[in-house]
Amino acid sequence: MSNKSGGRKPLVADRRYAKPSKVAPKTRARKPAVRKKKPRGLLRRILGFFGRFIWWMTGLLWRIGWRAGLAVGAFVALGVIYYASTLPPITDLVDARMRGSVTLSDREGTVFAWRGDQYGGMVTATTVSVHLRNAVVATEDKRFYNHLGISPRGVASAIRINLNEGRGPLSGNGGSTITQQTAKLLCLGRPFDADVWESETDYERDCRRTTLWRKVQEAVYALAMEVRYSKDEILTIYLNRAYLGAGSRGFEAAANRYFGRSAAEVTPAEAAMLAGLLKAPSTLAPTSNLQRSRDRANLVINLMEEQGYLSSSAAEEARTNPAGLSAAAERRAGGYFADWVMDQGPEFFTSTTTEDVVIQTTIDQRMQTAAEEALAWVFESRVSEGSEAQAAIVVMSADGAVRAMVGGRNTDGTGAFNRATQALRQTGSAFKPFVYATALELGMTPNDIVLDEPLTINVPGSGPWSPKNYSRNFRGPVTLTEALSASLNIPAVRLSEEMGRENVRAVAQGFGISSDLAAGPALALGASESTLVEMTGAYAGILNGGSAVTPYGLVSLRIMGDSEPLMTATGGIRERVIREEAARQLTWMMYQVVETGTGRRAQIDGWEIAGKTGTTQAARDAWFIGFSGDYVTGVWMGYDDNTPLTGVTGSTLPAEIWRETMTRVLSDLQPTPLPMQRTFAQRPSENVVTEDLIDQLILDLQNRAN
Structure with missing residues (x-):
């Protein structure tokens, strides 16, 4: 088949890609250059490790x-x-005390002391x-x-x-x-x-x-x-x-304890003082140290002002007029006395009570103050500065009711050793009135004669004992009144021996001297020990006409809120010890002690005072105990460690303390005659004591007893 296209090439698809030229030989691709890492330092590695560890631990x-x-x-x-x-x-929850309180009031019903945990009621x-x-x-x-x-x-x-x-x-x-x-x-x-x-x-x-x-x-x-x-x-x-010191539980009790008012009525200064106690209640209590308590209160006032609770003027007013104690709290009367009364009541109503108890006592706050002031005055004006000698005072009614008690020079005295009730001391010649009380009870008279001549007594187991008079001389025949007035030792021993020690001991014990009495002839000279409150109570028996008394301070005890007491007076007049006539004769003889004898420094103008001095061997103890027609007061002075006193006998400082005390006690009273039978001195040749007379007197006493 001919080509009609005139020599044109046949159609074919275009080559879209050029044909490669001669292929070059393959070569291995080059990797980028990598820089070698330098090794980390040791420190960086440690920090890194701990950083990761901390992060892990945190998580x-x-x-x-x-x-x-x-x-x-x-x-x-x-x-x-x-x-x-x-x-x-x-x-x-407001009151969960494990024990109750004891409120003590004086003879007028005014509160003067507290014991136990005091709760004033809910606020x-x-x-x-x-x-x-x-x-x-x-x-x-x-x-x-x-x-x-x-x-x-x-x-x-x-x-x-x-x-x-x-x-x-x-x-x-x-x-x-x-x-x-x-x-x-x-x-x-x-x-x-x-x-x-x-x-x-x-x-x-x-x-x-x-x-x-x-x-x-x-x-x-x-x-x-x-x-x-x-x-x-x-x-x-x-x-x-809250505890606020001095046994106060809660602010109501504390307000009453320190200021005598309710917690609803306290002033800014008082409120600041109370609030200040919360830090250290016992140390800051105003009854312990008022100035320290006020200093603490000022800090509280400053806080109240800073926080807007008080204006500047109100705060300044509170600082200028600080809180003060109530009359009862300020006096703090009867600390020793209150402790003694607490010991007189049943323990389950006093020291361990779970109830709130009210005790009315015999104390007379005026007399208490008189005793405290008298003691302070004598030590400030008549005792050498720095002396550690102590003294004690008891003021008592004729029935044994204690009106004032000072147990030592620290007159606050709460919880302290009470020399008026706890110290057993030899009584010295302060014991002699009980020898003469025995003689009078046996029929002798204040004008009977006793011989003050040398005397030697053979004491079995000890040998011959010859008492001596303080003056170291002898007066010969003296009346009983003269012998007591001059505090002659030999006549007292002679009478004790002739009347019979057992009779003397019986009379002393009958009047309340319960301590063990000496067995030998030194009994008559106060060789036995007794307490001041015991001896003062015995003299109260002479004042009241010859009947024993039991010293007492508790009149009644009742549960707070009850009207009827659970118990009444724990003491008072007891049985007769000697005839009233004998007590009246003895009072006359003790009156002569103050009028003409060793107690002349105790005389108070316008008052008939009877009493007796007492000084023990080496003057370790000195006493004067005496009475007016209303009150009997006893004073003891000595050292706690039995150190002899220097230049002090019962007729000196103790008689002066007694006079200062009783002058204040009797200041508002009309003179009361002593209940005494006055007798007048007779010739010393009459009624000389003989053994036959003593035998007859003892026989007469036995016949009366039968």
Whole structure:
């Protein structure tokens, strides 16, 4: 077939890609050059390791922490729920004292002393003085109304202060809120159990113990209280439970104890003083140191001013006119006496009472003050500075009712050694009236004659004994009145021997001297020991006409709120010891002791005074006991360690203390004549005592007894 196209080439597809030229030989592709890494240093490797470890630990702790936090939170929540469910009404918590109180009033019914745990009755946060509520909050917990029961900021601050002052983190400042303090006062809800704690003191000490675990429990209990009670209810519990010194439990008791008024009536200055006691109640109590208490109150006033509770003018007024004690608290009368009365009542109504008890006593606060002032005046004006000599005073009515008692130079005296009731001391010549009482009871008269001549007595087991007079001379025949007035020793011994020691001992014991009496002839010279209250009571028997008395201070005891007493006077006049005539004659003789004899320094213008001096061997004890027609007062002076007194006998300082005391006691009274039978001196040649006369007198006495 011919090509009609005229030689054109047949159609074929175009080549879209050029045919490659001669292929070059393949070569291996070159990799980019890699720079060799230099080895890391050791430090960088260590830091890297610890960085990765810390990051890992942080993650681990976070994973553990949020789980542990959740568990602790659940535990705390359960604790709060448990405690909150067990908390009783606040009325069951305001007074949980384990023992009651004893309130002592004087002969007029005025309260002068307290013992035990005093509770004044329930107060609330809304019924107390607003100044008191503000003072407590300002001092103890200024964020009280804003926190949930615990204050982390307060705890951190307290730990910082403790560490800065060199204490342990939990020692000293605790940073506790009022709620936490209340939890501690409640002992976390644990009541006293005698099977767990040996005593209430151990229980309270354990409740105050501070450990980390206890702080945790305290915080949980505080949170529970916040759930269960309102803020004012928590504050109410606190105001009623806090201890404020001097046996006061709660602010009502403390306000009455220190200021003689209710907690609802206290002034800003008084409120500041009360709130200040919370830090250290026993140390800061105004009855212990008023100035220290006022200094602390000024700090509280400053806090109240800073926090806006007091204006500047009100704060300045409170500082300018600080709180003072009530009359009863300021006098603090009868500390020794109150302790003695507490010992007179049944223990279950006094020292261990669980009830609130009221005891009316015999004390006369005017006389108590008189005795205290007299003792202080004599020691300040008549005794060398620095002397450690002691003295005691007892003022008593003729029936044994004790009107005043001073047991030592420290006239506060509460809990102190009472030299009026506890010190057994030799009586010296103060015992002689009982020798003469025996002679008068046996029929002798004040004008009968006894010989003051050398005397030697053979004492079995000791040999010859020859008594001496203080003056070292002899007067020959003297009347009984003269012998007693001059406090002659030989006539007293001669009478005792002739009347019979057993008779003398019986008369002394009949008048109430219950201590062991000497068996030998020195009995007549007061070789026996006795207490001042015992000797004063024996002299009261002479004043009342010859009947024994039991010294007493308790008039009645009743439970607070009851009208009828559970017990009445524990003492008073008892049986007759000597005839009234003999007692009146003896009073006359003792009147002559003061008028013309060794007791002249006890004279009081316008008053008839009878008494007797007494000085023991080496002047270790000096006595003067005497009486007016109304009261008998005894004074003893000496050293606790039996050191001899220097230049002191019963006729000197003890007689002066007696006069200063009785001058004050009798100042508001009309002179009362002594109940005495006056006799006048006869010639010494008449009625000389002979053995036949003594035998006849003893026989007559026995016949009267039969």
